[in-house]
Amino acid sequence: MPTKLVVDCSTGAVEEIELTAEEIAQREADAEAAAQAKAEEEAAAAAKQAEKEAIAAKLGLTAEELVKLLG
Amino acid sequence: MATTYEAIATVTVGSGGAANIEFTSIPATYTDLLVKISARLTGSNEAILINFNNSSTNLSSKRLYGTGSATGSSNYGSTVYVGNATGTGDTASTFCNNEFYVPNYASSNNKSVSSDGVTENNGTTAYAILDAGLWSNSAAITSIKLIPNANNFAQYSTATLYGIKNS
Numbered sequence: 001m002p003t004k005l006v007v008d009c010s011t012g013a014v015e016e017i018e019l020t021a022e023e024i025a026q027r028e029a030d031a032e033a034a035a036q037a038k039a040e041e042e043a044a045a046a047a048k049q050a051e052k053e054a055i056a057a058k059l060g061l062t063a064e065e066l067v068k069l070l071g
Numbered sequence: 072m073a074t075t076y077e078a079i080a081t082v083t084v085g086s087g088g089a090a091n092i093e094f095t096s097i098p099a100t101y102t103d104l105l106v107k108i109s110a111r112l113t114g115s116n117e118a119i120l121i122n123f124n125n126s127s128t129n130l131s132s133k134r135l136y137g138t139g140s141a142t143g144s145s146n147y148g149s150t151v152y153v154g155n156a157t158g159t160g161d162t163a164s165t166f167c168n169n170e171f172y173v174p175n176y177a178s179s180n181n182k183s184v185s186s187d188g189v190t191e192n193n194g195t196t197a198y199a200i201l202d203a204g205l206w207s208n209s210a211a212i213t214s215i216k217l218i219p220n221a222n223n224f225a226q227y228s229t230a231t232l233y234g235i236k237n238s
Contacts (some may be wrong), residue, residue, distance in 0.1 A: 002218075002223065004091035007080045009098065014082055019090055025128060027090065029217065030120060033150070034220035041145060041148065 002027075074236065075145035076105070081231040088113050090171025093216040094232045099177040102199045103232030106215065108153070108169040108188070114222030116158035116190055116198075119169065120150050123182065123212045132204035138196045145229070151191065151204030156219060156228070164190035169203070177211040 001018045010014070019027070049063070056066040082092055097104070108119065122130065132152050134145040150204030154169035176182060182206035190197050217230055 002090035004093055005082050005084065005089045006093045006095055007082045007098050007232075009080045009094055010096040015161065016085075018089075023091070023146070030150070030218065031221040034118060034120075037147065041143065043173060045141065046145065057174065 073160060075095070077101070077188065077234045077236065079107060079159055079232045079234050081229060082126040083143075084224045084228040086226050087181065088225055089140075089228075090223050091216055091218050092228075092230050093214060094230075095214040097176075097213050097232070098214065098234070099211055099213075101236055102175065103235035104173040104176045104212070104215070105233040105235055106153075106171050106173075106217075107231050107233070108217065109166045109173075110156040110169070110219075111136050111164075111225040111228055112156045112219050112222040113157040113225050114158055115160055115218040115224060116155055118152045118155050120152050120166075120185070120218050120220060121171070121204075122216050122218070122233075123206050123208070124214055126206070126208060129206045130204070131207075134202050136198055136200045136201060138198055140224060142155065150163050151206065152185065152202045153186040153217075154200045154202060155198050155205070156224070157190045157192065158222065160191040161197075162194065165193075167191065169200075172205075179209040179211075181208065183204040205222055218222055 001019050003016050006015045006017055053063045056063045081224050130149055130151045132147045136143055136167040156167045167190045171184050171186035173184050186202040207217050
């Protein structure tokens with residue numbers, strides 16, 4: 001069972017406590033949402049790169065040369 | 072001279088790791104809060120998210136990042152992120168260096184968060200990240216939870232909560 005560290009700021013006491021079922025469910029939902037967001041970001045980045053390369057190809061340049069030209 | 076930064080509490084993760092780190096019973100006697108994080112995860116490099124008062128609603132954030140070879144930005148409609156933590160794909164025994172600031176945490180206004188952080192990696196990809204977050208809630212913040220998107224905080228990860236006075 002995963003645990004969390006809880007610091008009570010009024011006393012300074014640190015406790016190691018098992019996650020509740022609700023916290024585990026939230027953790028799983030967060031992980032799923034993060035994985036989806038990451039996949040979307042990667043897809044967007046890949047599409048952007050492909051678009052750049054297509055433009056560069058039309059101009060007879062490599063993508064790196066196009067970046068240098070625009071930079 | 073007046074003391075501005077006061078360490079309220081600090082925690083270091085033990086050998087078993089930790090899924091979350093939570094600061095509770097935060098006193099309302101400061102004007103702002105600052106949290107400094109040095110963390111590594113037991114799995115891959117992932118973002119760290121936070122919530123306040125155990126609320127997982129009315130959270131949003133915007134991220135700007137650089138990886139060393141690319142830059143980008145992201146919008147998150149239901150999460151506040153505060154940088155990434157290094158993971159098993161990064162150089163061994165390296166930890167992220169992140170911090171986030173919460174002004175007027177005890178006021179009845181919505182709570183803003185600004186964060187900057189870097190992950191350490193002696194390789195081609197290392198993140199430099201700025202996050203801006205919002206918790207749309209009028210309650211005073213009395214607890215803060217740090218949660219990796221996946222995996223657990225590894226041993227020797229630390230988080231320190233500071234109260235800011237006279238800001």
